[in-house]
Amino acid sequence: MKRILTLALVSILSASCLAQQHPGAEDFAARAASEYNLDQEEIVLLLQDARFKQSIVNAISRPAEGKPWFEYRPIFITDKRIRGGVDFWRENEVLINQASERFGVDPEIIVAIIGVETFYGRITGGYRVLDALTTLSFYYPDTGNDRSDFFSRELMQFLLLGREEGLPLRDVTGSYAGAMGLGQFMPSSYREYAVDLDGDGRRDLWSSMSDVIGSVANYLHRHGWEYGQPVTYAAEVSEDADMDLVTRRDFKPKMTAAELAGGGFAPRAPVDSDMPAAVVRLEEQEGDSYWITFENFYVITRYNRSPLYAMAVFELSEAIREGFQQ
Numbered sequence: 001m002k003r004i005l006t007l008a009l010v011s012i013l014s015a016s017c018l019a020q021q022h023p024g025a026e027d028f029a030a031r032a033a034s035e036y037n038l039d040q041e042e043i044v045l046l047l048q049d050a051r052f053k054q055s056i057v058n059a060i061s062r063p064a065e066g067k068p069w070f071e072y073r074p075i076f077i078t079d080k081r082i083r084g085g086v087d088f089w090r091e092n093e094v095l096i097n098q099a100s101e102r103f104g105v106d107p108e109i110i111v112a113i114i115g116v117e118t119f120y121g122r123i124t125g126g127y128r129v130l131d132a133l134t135t136l137s138f139y140y141p142d143t144g145n146d147r148s149d150f151f152s153r154e155l156m157q158f159l160l161l162g163r164e165e166g167l168p169l170r171d172v173t174g175s176y177a178g179a180m181g182l183g184q185f186m187p188s189s190y191r192e193y194a195v196d197l198d199g200d201g202r203r204d205l206w207s208s209m210s211d212v213i214g215s216v217a218n219y220l221h222r223h224g225w226e227y228g229q230p231v232t233y234a235a236e237v238s239e240d241a242d243m244d245l246v247t248r249r250d251f252k253p254k255m256t257a258a259e260l261a262g263g264g265f266a267p268r269a270p271v272d273s274d275m276p277a278a279v280v281r282l283e284e285q286e287g288d289s290y291w292i293t294f295e296n297f298y299v300i301t302r303y304n305r306s307p308l309y310a311m312a313v314f315e316l317s318e319a320i321r322e323g324f325q326q
C-alpha cells in the first residue's frame, strides 16, 4: 500500500515538474474563455501539458516546398506512390465514385491528394497536435515570415473542434504543423469542410474512409473545383515572351488563355481562348519549364499554397488514372 502511495506521489510530482508555462498561454486561455466560452482553467491545464518541441521548430524552418521542383518532384512522383494510388482507388472505388459524383470532383485528384498528404494513410504524422500547435503559436522561429498568429488561430480552432467532435485533445496526433488524418486537415478546415459521409454522426478523418474521401472531395468542391476541366498544360514559350506575366504568389487565373498566348505563352493542348489562365514557372535540372494553369490548379493550391504541391498532385493524379485504366 505504501509503495503504491509513493508511486502515486512521484507521478504527481513529476507531472507538476513537467508542467510548462508557455509565453502568452495565459492570455490565450483568457481569450478562449471570453471569445469562445471555453473553460479557462481547463485550457490552462491543457496548455501546461503541451510540450515545446525543437523538432517541430526545425521542421517548419525547412519545408519541402523550399526545394526546387526537380528535387521536390521525386519525393512524390514515384512508382510506389503511383501503384499505391491505383490500389487505393480499386479498394475504395465505390466510395470514391460516390464522393466524386456528389461533390463534382474528378476521382484521380481525390486519390492523389490523399497520396501526397499521407501515402494513402500510411504516414499520418506522429506529433501530438497539441504540442505542434502550441510550439508554433508560442515559439515560432525567426524565419522572416512569422506565422504564429495563424497557428494561434488554429490552436483555438483545435480546442473548438475538441468540444464539437469530442476529440481527445491530449492524444490526437498529426503532422509537425498540426494537420490531421488521412487528408491532413488543419483544425479550421476540419471544422469547416469535413463531412460525415457514412452518417454515423461523427466526422472521423482517421478511420472512416468514407468521411476521409468525402471530406477531401468537399474541400475541393467548396473551393471551386470544376469537374472534367483541365488543371494545367505545358506551355510553348516564344523567344520574346513577357516574363512579367509569370505568376509567383497568387495562382488565381487573372488572364485569358488568348491573352497569355499573345504574351508568348501558348498551351500545348487546345483550350478555349477565353478560358481563365495563369503561367507558372518550375525550376528544372536544366533550365525552367512553363505551365499554363487553370482554375483547378488554383483550387489545389487552396490545399497547400505551393505551386510545387499543386503540380505534384496533378502529375500523380495523371499517372494514377493511367494505371487505373489499364
Ligand SMILES: [Ca+2]
Binding pocket: 195, 196, 197, 198, 199, 200, 201, 202, 203, 204, 208, 211
Ligand atoms: Ca462518420
